[in-house]
Amino acid sequence: MKTTRLLASMLIASLFILPITSCEKGSKEEISLEYGAPAAIVNGAAISMAELETAVRNVAFGMGQAQTPIDELMGNFASRVLDQLITGELLYQEAIKGGFAASEEEIDKALTDISSQYPTAEEFQAEMKNRGYDKETLRKNIEKQFAIQQFVEETIASKVNVTETEAREFFDQNPDNFQTPEQVRASHILIKSAESDDEKAREDARKKALDLAATARKGETDFSQLAKEHSEGPSGPNGGDLGFFQRGRMVKPFEDAAFSMKKGEISDPVLTTFGFHVIKVTERKEKSVVPFEEASERLIATIRNGRVNEQIGKKISDLSSRAEVEIKLQQPNPSEQSAPK
Numbered sequence: 547m548k549t550t551r552l553l554a555s556m557l558i559a560s561l562f563i564l565p566i567t568s569c570e571k572g573s574k575e576e577i578s579l580e581y582g583a584p585a586a587i588v589n590g591a592a593i594s595m596a597e598l599e600t601a602v603r604n605v606a607f608g609m610g611q612a613q614t615p616i617d618e619l620m621g622n623f624a625s626r627v628l629d630q631l632i633t634g635e636l637l638y639q640e641a642i643k644g645g646f647a648a649s650e651e652e653i654d655k656a657l658t659d660i661s662s663q664y665p666t667a668e669e670f671q672a673e674m675k676n677r678g679y680d681k682e683t684l685r686k687n688i689e690k691q692f693a694i695q696q697f698v699e700e701t702i703a704s705k706v707n708v709t710e711t712e713a714r715e716f717f718d719q720n721p722d723n724f725q726t727p728e729q730v731r732a733s734h735i736l737i738k739s740a741e742s743d744d745e746k747a748r749e750d751a752r753k754k755a756l757d758l759a760a761t762a763r764k765g766e767t768d769f770s771q772l773a774k775e776h777s778e779g780p781s782g783p784n785g786g787d788l789g790f791f792q793r794g795r796m797v798k799p800f801e802d803a804a805f806s807m808k809k810g811e812i813s814d815p816v817l818t819t820f821g822f823h824v825i826k827v828t829e830r831k832e833k834s835v836v837p838f839e840e841a842s843e844r845l846i847a848t849i850r851n852g853r854v855n856e857q858i859g860k861k862i863s864d865l866s867s868r869a870e871v872e873i874k875l876q877q878p879n880p881s882e883q884s885a886p887k
Contacts, residue, residue, distance in 0.1 A: 585628055587872040588635040593628070600678035601627045607677060628875060636865040638690045641697035648692030656688045702857045708850045710842060717838050717845060724836040727793065731829035732804045733769055733786035735762075736779035739821040755815035755822035762812050762824060769812070769826045779820070790831065800825070 584592035599616060602623050606612050611619065641647075648656075664670035674684060717724060735758050739751035758776055762769050770785025777786050793801060800823055803816045807827040815822040 583874050585624075585874055586632055587870075587874070588632055589639060589870050591635060591639065593631050593635060596678070597631065597683075598624060598628055600683065601631055603676075603678045612676070625875060628873070632871060633862055633866075634690065634694065636862065636869055637694045637697065640861075640865060641693040644697055644701065646693045646696040646700070648689050648696075652692055653685055653688050656692070657685070698854075698858060702861065703854045706850055706853045706857060708846045708853070710846070713842055713845045713849060714838060716849060717841065721835065724838075724841055726831070726834045726836060728805070728833040729790045729792045729831040730804050730807075730827050731790045732788050733773060733826050733828055734779070734781070734788065734800075735769075735773045735777040735786055735824040736782070736820060737776070737815075737822045737824075738778045739817075741819070751822050752815055752817075755824050759812055759814055759824045762826065786826075787828075790829070 583595065585595050585598040586593045599620070602619050603612075603616070605623050605627060606614055606619050661667065661670040664673060674680070679687070735755070737751045737755045737758070739748050743751070754776075758772060761767060762772055770787070773782050773784075773786030776782075779786070781788055788796075793805065795801070796804065797818045797820070799816055799818050803813050803823075804825055804827060807813060807825065809827055809830050811827055813823070813825040815824060817823075
């Protein structure tokens with residue numbers, strides 16, 4: 547698998563969703579722009595207002611805000627999304643200079659791959675319309691992303707290598723990253739009891755759980771069957787099985803009991819905020835270290851991807867330092883804004 551396979555998938559995904567990791571909810575910006583003007587000009591090439599709006603709409607889709615009015619979305623995301631579009635344009639221009647471009651066949655295949663994810667052609671077209679794409683703009687976006695992908699692969703990623711010796715050194719220096727924590731697999735029978743219950747109701751629940759523990763220990767009825775018949779928790783229909791879990795995943799009294807038990811052991815009732823639990827540990831996995839031989843391939847890929855991303859960042863910084871970029875989005879002058887009321 548090529549190092550930039552992940553990058554490629556991210557680039558294609560950016561046709562629909564641009565990652566806006568720095569936007570905090572509520573960090574709304576006031577912007578103004580005449581719709582006939584470009585949002586920015588990058589080395590003489592315009593990024594249109596329509597392109598910016600489409601990218602912002604796709605951010606909204608990715609964040610579950612598709613129904614938010616476009617004016618509000620632009621206020622929340624336009625400035626940051628425009629920064630990313632400028633970065634993409636710089637990389638695209640550099641790719642074109644280097645002779646990198648997608649063929650019509652590649653674009654057609656990408657369109658087919660994307661559209662095949664929808665049940666019908668009509669649903670695909672409706673989705674694209676909602677996201678602000680027509681056939682021409684969608685093809686152009688795919689063409690840009692392929693050109694950037696090829697540029698990055700050939701000029702950056704292909705020059706980044708990680709040796710097994712480097713991976714081994716990282717492995718030895720970061721042992722905690724390659725440990726599998728102790729885990730148990732447990733099933734339980736829950737008899738609900740709230741702190742607000744009166745003393746008699748609490749005692750009745752405890753006795754019921756105690757009787758079920760005794761019945762389970764006799765072994766005449768399978769524990770999972772008892773859970774299906776008597777457990778009042780959501781895992782009851784599954785025989786009470788909770789699967790494997792490590793420390794920190796369950797409420798503390800339940801966790802303390804489960805991790806202190808041997809495989810096959812059945813507990814006395816354990817009280818938590820949910821009620822009384824009868825626990826059976828069905829499997830255990832002790833703490834272990836993942837062997838280097840098992841981790842090496844993934845580790846080499848992780849280190850290499852990190853170095854590729856670092857080099858991409860340096861390339862973007864270099865291109866930005868030499869670029870002529872004119873931002874047309876207008877931020878209001880603080881002195882012209884009304885004072886808080």
